[in-house]
Amino acid sequence: MDVVGGKWKALILWELQAYGTRRFGELRRGLPGVSEKMLNQQLRELVEDDIVHREIYAEIPPRVEYSLTPEGQALNEALAPLGAWGTRRNKRINAEKVIVEVA
Template structure:
């Protein structure tokens, strides 16, 4: 069956869309190699089942690499693939805009905090 997209962004959202994939990808972009447990700690509101599902989908699409070490106990790490690294500017822009948005919310007196700040210095409320 042929996939049809009406605009390029549809293809992008098809691969990295949803609540969790951009978050996972930003963590991998910022931190490099990460184990599943480190990703789970970095994203405390994601369930283990959802994290595993999202990682499998990203691996299937060639966006991340799953590295399995032959040792006991087993060790598995994830990283952006070379193909996934081409999303760098997109991911950075999403992170930057989100931080900008949080800053605007803070300035408007909304109760908001940002635990990880990459670009903008936002005081924690």
């Protein structure tokens, strides 16, 4: 649970799964509400856990790209049923709210 604990890690994994290799700014734009500090911290932990690969290119200005490792891809596959459950739950809750508001 430490590997995916926190608000942003699963969202980072899904963003990398959906869009492939991303630069820091692309990840930040894809995750509205995340601060630069928090995104840096979460990415650093995912890299340390060998879930995300960080590639640094020797260019000026330096370019850094993030992608899923095979372990990260396997983790995303394991989290997919949890994501599906969350989607179904949100739909049910939203449907119940509409029924209550109409009544």
